[in-house]
Amino acid sequence: MNRAFRKRLQRLADSPPAISHATELQATVDTLYAQQYLRTLAILQTLTSDNASSVAKNLAEALRQASDQAQQTAARLYPQAIQPIQCRSGCSWCCYEQLQVHILDAVAVAASLSSPLDYRLETRDSHEIRRIFRPCPFLSEEQTCTVYKHRPLPCRAHHSVDAERCRQAVENQDPERQVPMHIRYYSFPGLPQEATLKVFEEMGIDHRPVVLGLAVAALTRDFEKITADWLSGGPAFEECIVLNC
Ligand code: SF4
Numbered sequence: 191m192n193r194a195f196r197k198r199l200q201r202l203a204d205s206p207p208a209i210s211h212a213t214e215l216q217a218t219v220d221t222l223y224a225q226q227y228l229r230t231l232a233i234l235q236t237l238t239s240d241n242a243s244s245v246a247k248n249l250a251e252a253l254r255q256a257s258d259q260a261q262q263t264a265a266r267l268y269p270q271a272i273q274p275i276q277c278r279s280g281c282s283w284c285c286y287e288q289l290q291v292h293i294l295d296a297v298a299v300a301a302s303l304s305s306p307l308d309y310r311l312e313t314r315d316s317h318e319i320r321r322i323f324r325p326c327p328f329l330s331e332e333q334t335c336t337v338y339k340h341r342p343l344p345c346r347a348h349h350s351v352d353a354e355r356c357r358q359a360v361e362n363q364d365p366e367r368q369v370p371m372h373i374r375y376y377s378f379p380g381l382p383q384e385a386t387l388k389v390f391e392e393m394g395i396d397h398r399p400v401v402l403g404l405a406v407a408a409l410t411r412d413f414e415k416i417t418a419d420w421l422s423g424g425p426a427f428e429e430c431i432v433l434n435c
Pocket residue numbers: 284285286289326327328329330334335336337338341342345
């Protein structure tokens with residue numbers, strides 16, 4: 191062990207950044223979770239017999255804002271992203287997929303549409319869905335997202351540091367769709383969703399994943415009725431639930 195090595199070791203042992211960073215990280219995770227948990231409860235407390243659709247939209251919007259905030263937090267905590275993110279408008283390899291999302295993602299997309307969505311899928315089996323490489327129902331011919339502002343959490347969190355691997359995943363029909371990304375950037379935006387789903391679970395509100403296209407199609411047929419049934423603990427999304435996940 192040479193002198194320089196010893197000095198470097200001592201410097202690391204003397205400096206607390208790794209520990210304080212871990213502490214800050216845990217505190218940040220706990221705060222993001224707790225804030226969203228309370229926010230979800232507060233919105234649910236406004237639910238009456240005739241305002242389910244607006245409560246559902248408020249829940250979706252609150253979750254979107256919290257996820258965006260969590261993503262900004264990840265960028266602040268991990269500014270040292272080693273490889274640049276290669277995502278850009280018009281690159282759509284990650285959109286050749288039938289998304290499995292949570293119900294509020296479908297609520298946000300459905301609320302932004304002005305006409306019913308006609309969508310069918312031959313399977314709801316999670317593993318089978320991953321083998322379907324046709325374009326998402328919201329991908330335009332110009333390869334852009336038609337619901338970008340309201341896109342689901344997986345799309346918000348998804349990014350790639352190697353667009354070529356994204357292309358290969360689709361062209362080789364790789365159901366694992368392995369794309370290199372910054373894992374913290376991917377996982378942080380999901381924290382608020384975990385908190386919201388925990389509240390739903392405790393309240394007996396369906397929190398199972400759904401097929402995005404199926405759930406949006408159902409919502410656009412009768413948004414009021416479906417959100418009312420869902421928030422009162424009913425099986426409104428039974429026909430959209432992802433199986434075997
Ligand atoms: S919702 Fe938009 S971003 Fe997400 S997969 Fe579909 S087209 Fe792509």
